[in-house]
Amino acid sequence: MKSLGWLIVFLLAGLAISIAVGFGFSAKEPVHYDAEQEGLDKKVIIRFSHVVAENTPKGLAVSRFAQLVREKTDGMVEIRVYPNATLFDDEKEFQALQTGKVEMIAPATSKLSSRYPAWMIMDLPYAFKNESEVKEAMDGRLGQLLFKAINDENIKGLALWDNGFKQMTANRPLIDPEDFKQMKFRIMASPILQAQFRALGAKAESYSFNDLYRQLQFKNVEGEENTLSNIYSKRLYQVQRHMTVSNHGYLGYIVLINKTTWDKLSPKQRAAIESAMAETTAWIRQYAKKMNDRALAEMKAKNLIHIHMQTNKEKEAWKKRLAPVYYQFKDTIGTQVLEEWKKLGADERAL
Template identity: 30%
Template sequence: MILLTLSLAGSIVAAFVASDNVAITNDVTTIRVGHEQAETNDRHLAMMEFKELVEEKSQGEMEVLVYPNAQLGSEPEMIESVTLNDLQMVAATAFTQYDQRISVFELPYLFDSYEEAWNVLDGEVGQDMADLFLEDDLRILAYFENGFRHVTSNRPIESPEDLSGLVIRTPEFPISLSTFNAMGANPTPMAFGELYTALQQGTVDAQENPIANAYTSNFQEVQEYLNLTSHQYMPLPVAINEDFWQSLSTEEQEILNNSAEEAAQFHRETQRENEEKMLAELEEDGMEIVEPDTSLFEDEIDPVYNSFRQAYGDELVDRIIEAANE
């Protein structure tokens, strides 16, 4: 009986070999990935596409568990968990806490179209930005879509004057804060999970986000206007812990890399296709769509570029502007 018990115990231990919170069960490697948006958001749909691709390509030898709705913490918390290999992967925007230079993609009115942004992200500049994070054990596999950001409010925003004194929630990103300061607003950083209640209670007057985030968060219930300011484009890096990555076989790495790139393309196409539908549904729900002359806002943003150039040099800014123009 003792020998039998020891034998069974050994089998159980062998079946659940844990390495840095990664469970390997019957030769199946489980990868946990977190993000902040709801299950109805295109971001979650893209991560489920990634899960399906990985599991199909690996013939079931790799399993991806997706945790939406900030179940595993805020974006900064999840990214930190990935640096520690407590979480294997994350889809998030808050990477500036490790290197501010990645915020060059967020300079206001940098890109005129999605295609411009994608060409830069998928090219040499995007790879160079990704390499900056390897020293923090973050390997960016692909840039998913966060999209162009717009302002929702309870008054129409047709010019920078309409932003004057407006208490607007932004993420705690220096570029976001400096952009709205330059346009005369009062930017107030706040976690996304607290935003709906803050809008409902009047803690903040307005917020800015891609259309998909406003739509899936039901901001039309607490905001009257969606103002298509397109003031920033923001990518969504998907990163994996570098130590965990190096523990995988070459074949497993290739599966993850290819699946991330395919899921990124799926996300971009899905979000583009859904935006018009989302706008129509928001309008049906009573939200008024405002299409301001964005050139009026562009005239106010020189201080943002000047500040970034002073902090990180002209070369980085000029290089990305040149890449965008190409």
Template identity: 40%
Template sequence: MKRSTLAALSLAIATTLGAGLAAADPIVIKFAHVVAENTPKGLMADRFKELVAERLGDKVVVEVYPNSQLFGDDKVLEVMQLGDVQLAAPALSKFSRYTDVLALYDLPFLFEDLHAVDRFQQSEAGQGLLKSMEKKGLIGLGYLHNGMKQLSSSQPLRVPEDAKGLKFRIMASEVLEAQFEALDAAPIKKPFSEVFTLLQTKAIDGQENTWSNMYSKKFFEVQPYITESNHGLLDYLVVTSTEFWNGLPDDVRDTLKAALDESIAYGNRIAYDKEAEDRQAIIDSKRTEVIELTPEERAQWVQAMRPVWKQFEDEIGADLIDAAYAANQE
């Protein structure tokens, strides 16, 4: 056989083998989030990793990066569109750069409990919001609960006047900013990863968060008071880039979506349980006093914060706000 023929044959074999190896390379999904592994989000992410390994084997590898190890929520959506991260679950407040309508979930005293949240999110209106950012290159894949938000502070908060002049850490959200301004308090936008230090050093006076976040991040150890206000919702949107998601093979995408739906349902069940468990763990620690509001005291907080709805009605949509509020009565 001529040398030229042998060379051509060798090149063809090498090319074929190379193509085979390339085809065998797994799809890597980096799932970045900012909370601890023992939170509803952290446990959901780990469950998703397990299910994908069971069902797709070496075809897809999920890498989970908790505790802001890879990116914080303020950066992750940007790098997602560059292909550096494939999945994240930022708080719904984090999407204000991409759409106005998800600010609905930041409105104070909109939902009475997580059951009302579930009813709205599974409705046609709630599911429609998952697609509100497709033109911006992002697609929502599902809602994940953390829980209802409480107020922690360096001093007791029983009525709205008690918050006057205090500095509260918030996520980057105009609605949350307006919420604390309605109390004549000072909202301070800071990353979640900095909250414990800010509280410990008294750079801020308080913050709003769920029982599971306050317990897992030990905020209760550096805050003498927590007011059980249930004034807001902290939910997450499991999100990916439209380019990545639509570029997957159909069978892989379908399997991933099914695994994600199961994982989110698993995380949401944990969220329900952890609200009660972590609340009790904080009380049992005796490191902080949990203040339970009387109906009359809570009504004062509602009255103080409710004008925020009207302030953002044009951006969010009055019909959408009405639909969400109606979920409380079903």
């Protein structure tokens, strides 16, 4: 019986060795894995922090982008969205991105113009006639130069999302340049915006977007500039009586991702994110304008604020008063960027 038992053990051992050889490895050989396949079964979480309401153009774009990424990666990359400055306000979000406390943000171009001076071109008053001209700029050589200017070691620029053009609000009518004198306005931290209001004879203070309503409510500032969708969604009409639809400045968002996070993604994951970003960017270009038009129509229909539509004569008076801002910053912005900007449209530029 003992000899039979040893025979069975011997036969089973031999069978195991035969199977191992049949599958191409032996007990003495290490098992090799495809390095590109390693970790692909692990879900990637990317935190996307932003400071506006979910029903604004940026808020909706982030949600749409997150959905597209989920679909394109079969759920293996999840974009977790944190709106309304629930993680970081617009004064702290860039540092949080640099240090990896969040993986994606979409700050306004104005917020980063001091860090990347080429982007100051987007803040110049009356720099663009309409949304089509902004699209032409960003899809061409000017856009290439601007994204090349994002040169922080741990930051990668992905896209520019539209929010539209800014309007002026205050508690008194703003028709002529003289109407701005001695007033205090809230602005984003941008040297050009500071210079813009200085040229109008006003003072400007920088506050976070989420603190704007309170600053207006308690009259720490008397006016502000913003897109129609932001004015409507943040109910700024409750603390401002007058609005001039001037379209004097463009407001867009630079979508940024932490470079360390980006480099850790697989080529397929990066391709999926770029595809989702391209689709979202095309969508928001159309939707932002529709949303701003809808916000204006709602405020008109409900008489939420006194609305003045700027005339061409008034626009020329504003442009004349604001012209020195161009000359003040032309060297800072740079010749290459300004030359590409001048090529846009058929009209003469301020420089």
